[in-house]
Every structure is written in structure tokens, then in C-alpha cells.
Amino acid sequence: MNAALGELRQRLGEITDLVRIQSLQYWDLEVWMPPRGQDARASQLATLEAIIHARQIDERIGELVEELEPHAASLPYDSDDACLVRAARRDWEKLRRIPNELATELARAGAESYQAWVSAREESRFETFRPHLERMLELKLRLVECFAPYDDPYDVLLDDFEEGMRTDEVRAIFARLQPEITALVAEHAATTDEDDFLRGPFSVPQQELLSRELIGRFGASWDAWRLDLTVHPFAVPFGPGDIRLTTRYSETDLNSLFTAMHECGHGLYEYGVSPSLDRTPLGTGASSALHESQSRLWENVVGRSLPFWRWFYPRLQDAFAEQLGEVSVERFHRAVNRAQRGFIRVDADETTYGLHVILRFELEQELVAGRLAVKDLPEAWNARFFELMGLEVPNDRLGVLQDSHWAGGSFGYFPTYLLGSVLSVQIWEKALEALPDLDEQMERGDFAELHAWLRENVYALGRKLTPAETIDRVVGGPIDPEPYLAYLRGKLSALAAA
């Protein structure tokens, strides 16, 4: 039994190494690679993916799991070994349905497509990106067919990010959220602009300094973390002591602070996984929605709260005395929470954000179901955006080309952002039960107890349990949109009354 477990752990450990090596390849592609490095990189990613996938579906893993299952069943359900055997079984069963050639081709096409997206976005020209997106969608549809029969083709894609969740569950949650959010936006969206002080100019080096200071206080430790620049911000771990965040800066707003807090939330999750799970498929976050619950919690529930700004705002005023010296903390807090219709998802306020996600979720389903062709996507985007937000999209850069997800083939990711927002409030309520003076702690700039509570109750678990099991363990029930709606309503009413 020990021999089998040892062999399984070794095989999964090597796969983990290779996946992290692949992550570095992608990270470098987005952060540093010169444009003409693209062909060689696409070839490298394809070669590596072929090796990873072949190892993931190796028959020997199936044999070892088979051998270990009786032993695992005799262990406590949430022991590391029992969880490892269960996850290994699920991953192996799932991945072996995918032909190696398809997995490889997805890696190659994704790298090529990413570069095309960067150019297309820069030129604001969808046509540059279109053939690549068509290719990615075609490959993804071939992937979907590997899992036939299915209730909904989108289920297959969603499963890569939110294992076990069904599209109709997401639809039900979003159906509850959408009219409420739309009503909140209608009620609270600013008709006139009183927030000129948020337009800067804010020096980029100062923004970087503040970003680092902030997330350092949250728990990022610079002997194990990095913060670099990309077109589209993200977070990725290469090991328990190597957490990479990326961000971007604009002189004309302070969004970089929220981006840094968002990516820091992802980083803290990975950083907090129990060391006993390292180099196993359990040594990472449980799902995208759980991951987004942490990015959104640190970005919004913490980072757009009044207690937080009571602590940090004087520091911000020091840095930008000219722009903010005369602006009170209450006014600043109101401004960064104002419901405001805008084009860019990642720059959206907490309330309208949900509408951006719902738009993408709907379009993805139509693409996957074949009801919408890629060539008609910009038009469909703009039309639906107008319905949801009441704004005419002026160009593709501010519309369909703004996000990198589809370029990399990540269809099915978007809904997890809003699910994450929903979950973040459920988790926050649990944290508040344990730490009733959280507001006072934040006003002192003290995040140690919050970080410790989250680490102990969420992060340490890693991927030991399924997403649904993890959520149940943390919040004592399923995903529930009501606390999130109550939180939004409460916050906006308080701001309106102030």
C-alpha cells in the first residue's frame, strides 16, 4: 500500500512540476516575451502539453488508484491521502477522454491566439483576432464532444473551472441576481459626475509603491512573491514560495490599487494551501469561484470598505496631495463604490460588475450552442451590452476585445467571477462571526487575524474536497445569492443616505 501511494505521489508530483513549468512559460509569454518569440513558444507549449497530458492519463495512474481505493475508503474522508486518491480518480477519468492530439493542439493554438489578441486589442480590430477565436472555439467544441452525452454543452466547459457545477445552477443564481442588480444600478448609478478627483493624474511609480505597500500588509511577502506588468492582470503560483501577480497602471485612475488587491487575494489563497498538499493535485485552490471569492473579498469586501479606507486613505492623500488633499475619506469611499455604467469589466464598480459577467456568460453559451457565429460576436456584444448597460460600445477595444480569456480558450471561466462575489460575502459573514471586531482591525490596518482565519478555514484545505464540499464546509450550505444582494443593497443605501 505504501509503495503504491509512494508511486502515485511521485507521478502526481512530477505532473505538478510540469504544470508549474508550463505556467512559467505562459507567465513569461504575457510578461516578458518579445513578440517574435511567439512561434517557438507555441511549439514549446505544445510539446510540453503532450508530455503532461500523456502522463496525466497514463494507465498506471488508473491502476494505482484502483489499488489504493479500498485503503483510502478506510481513512477519514478528509484525510490527505483519501482526498488525493479521490481527486486522482476524478482527474484521470476526466482527462483520458481527451485525445492527446487535441490537448496539444489547444496549447499551441492558445499561445498563438493570445498574441493575436494582444495585437487586435491594441489596434481595436476584431478581424485580426477572429480566425484565432474561431479556431479556439472549434477546438473547444471538439473537447466538448469528448464528454458526450451531456445535458448542456456548456456544462463541459464550466467543469474545467467549477468542477461538478451545472450550467442551469449558474443560470438560476444569475436569474435571481440580474434584475436586482439592474434595479440597483438604475437607482444608484450617478447621472452626473462628481468624482473628477479620481481622474488623476496619478504617478505610476507612486501607484506601484502603494500597491506593494497594500498587498504587503495583506500578507504578500516579497521573498516569495512578485508583482509585474501585463496587458491583462492575473495571478499564478510556481510553487509554495513563488507566487506571481501581475497588474497594470494608468495615470488617469486608481484602478491599479483594486487590481493589486484582487490578484493578491488569488495569491494569498495559493500561498495558504497546506504544505502537506504541495506537489499534489490538491495543492491549489478548490475552484475558480472559490478563487474569485478570495480575489473579490480582498478587492471589494475589504478594499472598498470604509474601515479599510479610514486606515489607508491618509497614506493615499500623502502620495497624491494635489488630487486628494481636499477630498474627505467619506467622499473618496463613496466615489470608489459609486455604481457607474462603464465599458471595462475589470474597472467596474462592485455593483455593475455582475452585469459584465452575465453578458459574457450569455454570449459564451450562444457561441457554444452554435446559435452565434464568431464573426457576429462584436455585433451581438454591442447589442446585448446596450440592453444591459444602456451604453453604445464605441469600439472593440472597449467591447469584445477587452478580455484575454477567450484568446486562451477559457470559455466557462467568466461566470465564476460573479459566483465568487456571491461567495465572498457568504465567507465574510462567517469570518465576522469568528472575528466580530474586523472593522476595528481594518481601521488599524491590521489584516493578520482575517488572513489567519481565511488560511485556516479556506486556503489550507486546497483542493482536498470538491468545490461544492468546500463551499459547504466553509459557509455551511450551498452558494446563495441573498447575502450578496443584501450586502450590495445595504452598502448602496448607506452611501446614498450619507
Place this chain on the structure above:
Amino acid sequence: MNAALGELRQRLGEITDLVRIQSLQYWDLEVWMPPRGQDARASQLATLEAIIHARQIDERIGELVEELEPHAASLPYDSDDACLVRAARRDWEKLRRIPNELATELARAGAESYQAWVSAREESRFETFRPHLERMLELKLRLVECFAPYDDPYDVLLDDFEEGMRTDEVRAIFARLQPEITALVAEHAATTDEDDFLRGPFSVPQQELLSRELIGRFGASWDAWRLDLTVHPFAVPFGPGDIRLTTRYSETDLNSLFTAMHECGHGLYEYGVSPSLDRTPLGTGASSALHESQSRLWENVVGRSLPFWRWFYPRLQDAFAEQLGEVSVERFHRAVNRAQRGFIRVDADETTYGLHVILRFELEQELVAGRLAVKDLPEAWNARFFELMGLEVPNDRLGVLQDSHWAGGSFGYFPTYLLGSVLSVQIWEKALEALPDLDEQMERGDFAELHAWLRENVYALGRKLTPAETIDRVVGGPIDPEPYLAYLRGKLSALAAA
């Protein structure tokens, strides 16, 4: 035949991909990785090396080569395919002598050892590095034994950098060089310092700008090249359109300009390999000495020449008017060529540089022969350094800890620097035959014809021929120290007379 060739090319192409992936792992380790990323990175490097090595020694490669050799023999000797089959045979025969476990362990230990070296150098504390160096040496000695019987154990290590060259050949060349260089240094080394203007301060951003401008003029193209910062500068390609150089800056000297030109030489070599050789084991420089011939050519034969500075010095004076405004180009040129005894190899002038290399070559041989223990290395270094240079080494940072090579297990690399200097002059003489007005071109800041000549006559060949064959093809004979000595003598006499 076509099928066999296709399969061989595919296998070698995938190995090339994996080696470049590994190069990115090492590059990131030195450029960006936070210190606590070390354990995960060492594990990743070991896992990847095990895969690469297993593929390199796959029996199937031997079978394919066997099948293709008659066909290859019927082709012109220097046709791509004939060269590919020959190199594949040599690489396969060589690498299969090394057990996979040893190759893997070398990769893991090298990564760990590199980090220990960085810390040890920072603290100037050899003891921090000692156990790692002992481990690397022990592993390297196990590697040497894989190639028994041998004439000289050092031959085995040298072969990794200068395939086919024997230690006694190097010794003979160095025996000719050492007394001559020592005499030149004794005659020309400055006893008093007249070069205070070289001490700065020189703003680092300005140095970076100048470095980029310079190597851009040499042929670096920023859509395919990068220049980043490391403790120890190096150059590495990840593909024909992805050339990475690293450098370092100090406010108190202008060495960064020479470092940039040096690494650019390496980069131009890789950048100029014939595209038909990409993704094969021939798609890289022919050997370390040939590589260093190019780094040293651009750094010294070009970069320390008076015509070059007649072009670039006004630009330098613009950037550093306060320090250099009153200094003539002749005086500046004399200063950057002054033979001056110093501690750091990479900061050495062109003449004393050879003595730094000879020191390392001798110590390496003693370590490998077991005549010198690692624990006694600092003492041996300092004693031998005093003999060669007449200087007391004040600390290990300025002594035995200055170079990263041994940390990574690169015993046998050092002699190729001096062989490269020797070769650079032989190659320069050939270039001058073809382009008699090179001096005038350099005075105009025009390096296009030189770059084109080198690309056509050296770079494009890649590794199609053995190092000795390549050298013979380029300069019409073997490595010969006489032109180099004549060049040094001529340069120093002219400077002394001026």
C-alpha cells in the same frame, strides 16, 4: 528514408523545445525568481531534466541514426541532413553514457547550488557555498567516470563546452600566452591612476539607455531581444525570435557598456544561425570558444577600438558631460584599454583578462584531479592570484565567489573565454580581408557589413560542423595564439606611444 528523417527531426525538435523550456526555467531563476521559489524550481528542473535526458538517449534515436547514416554519407558533407545525422550520432553516443539519475541530480543540485552561491557572494562567505560546491564537484566527478578510460579527467568536462578539444591542447596554448601576457602586464600596467573620470558617478538609467542604443546598432532588434538584470550577466536563446541578454550596472564605472556588447555578441551568434537549422541540435553556436570569440570580438576588438569610440564617444560625453566633457576620446580610449591588475574577471581589461582565466583553468584541473579540496579552494585561489597578479585578495566576494559558473557545475567553461579571445582576433583578420574599410565603417557607427559577414561566415553555420571543423572553415587553420599576441602587443605599444 524520408520517414526516418522526419521522425528523427521530430524527436530532436521536441528535445530542442524541452531544452529551451529548461533555459527559461534557468533564466527566470536568475532574473526574477523570489528566493523562496528555490525548492520548487530545483524539483521542476530535475523533473524536466529526467525527461529530456531520457528522450536524448532513447534507443529509437540510435536506430534512426543507424538507418540514416548510409543516406547521410551520400550527401554533401556540409548539407544540413548529413550534419544532423552526424551530430545526432555524437550526442546520442555521448549522453547515453550518463545515467538518467545522475543527469537529474545535477540539474537539481545545480539549482540549489546557484541560490547558495548568490547568498554566499552577498555575504562574502565561502562557507555558505562550500557544501554545495563539494556536492557539484562530487557529481561532476561521477560524470567524468562515465567516460573512463580517458587521458585526462578534465578532457571529459572540457568536451561539454569545446567538443573534441583536449586539455593538453589548451595547456599548450595557455603556456604560450601566459608569459607573454604577464610580460605585457608588467610593462604596461598603470602604477598610478590617471583615470579618475572612469569612476563616475554614472546614472544607471543613462547606462541602460546607452547599452540599448549600442547593441541596437550592433544588430539587436527589440521585437526579438530582451536585456534584463542579473547578479551575473549571460545570454540565452529561447528561439530564433527570442534572444535574452542579461547585464548589471554600477554607478561607479562604465563596465556595463562592455558587458552589453559582450552578451550582444553571444546573442548575435544565436540570432544569426540559419533558420533551416531551427529546432535541431544544430541550431545553436558550435562551441563555447566560438561563442566567446563573438562576445569578445564585439566587446573588445570592436568595443575597445579607437574607431568605435570616435563614433560613440560624443554620445557618451553628451550623457555624462560632467564626468567626460573635458576628457578627449584618445584619453578615454587609452583608459578603457589600460592594463590594470584587478580582482574581478568580468571587469578586467583585455590584457589582464587572460590571467584571470588561466587561474581558474589551473584550479579546476587541480579540483578535478583531486589535488585540491574544495575547503582549501579560497586559500589556493588567493595564493595563486597573488602569484599571477601581485594582489592580495581582500575577501571571497572579490575572489573565489565572484563567478557563478562552478555553482551551476560548469567546470571546463572558463578556458573557452581565453580561447575565444584568441579566436576573435583570427576571425577579425578574416573579416578585415573581406572588408578592408572596417575602421571607417566603425567610425560612422555602421556595423551592418561586419554583422552580415559574421552571419554569413560564422553564425549561419550553427553547429553543423564540429568546433575544430568550424574554426578551420572560418579562419583556414586551427586556433593560433600568435595573432592575438600580436594584436595585444600592437595595441598596447600604440597606446604607450600616443
